[in-house]
Amino acid sequence: SQQGEEDPQALSIQEGENATMNCSYKTSINNLQWYRQNSGRGLVHLILIRSNEREKHSGRLRVTLDTSKKSSSLLITASRAADTASYFCATDRRFDQTGANNLFFGTGTRLTVIP
Amino acid sequence: GAGVSQSPRYKVAKRGQDVALRCDPISGHVSLFWYQQALGQGPEFLTYFQNEAQLDKSGLPSDRFFAERPEGSVSTLKIQRTQQEDSAVYLCASSHQQGRITEAFFGQGTRLTVV
Secondary structure, eight states: OOSEEEEOSEEEEETTSOEEEEEEESSOOSEEEEEEEOTTSOEEEEEEEETTOSEEEETTEEEEEETTTTEEEEEEOSOOGGGOEEEEEEEEEEETTTTEEEEEEOOOEEEEEEO | OOSOEEEOSEEEEOTTOOEEEEEEOOTTOOEEEEEEEOTTSOOEEEEEEETTEEEEOTTOOSTTEEEEOTTSSOEEEEESSOOGGGOEEEEEEEESOSSSOOOOEEOOOEEEEEO
């Protein structure tokens, strides 16, 4: 089963507005990542936040992490039509025998930015 | 090419047919993941390789699914006796990291349709 869940499942906004997506997860993590997926394409890494960080910025992206609530949010400011895509959070989970990690994805938020 | 390459991009199989999906990871990447993504859902973890070793196959849905990476580079996901519920996009991802995965690079996926 998937590790995380995003909400809302779908979000539709006007160009120029801000978009906020939330992610909740179940187990302890080392880091949390956000990925973007355009329709019919693979996923592209956007940003990573470590478990000891609370907030991180990258361009128009702002990510927060609350490990006590096992939740994260992705804020896209001044949205553009080109931001239309699905956004997924991904958390790692330690594979105890070797120390390697797997990546587990949430259910995704479908963002539509209307020009 | 510089990215993760998957082939074929599209595959139509008759129910009961065996299929083989190929993934060429980025050269030198140690970690390789396979995911299954149903329409409108997030990627579901299938299996993980570190070099040629399959460290985690807990996500494979049945014994009809088999993955290999014999030389630690190219990987093949094989599905035997395909069923309609196997219809999905199969994504491959690779990472140069073998411990904490801080970024995974995805191929564009293989869309499998079982008729």
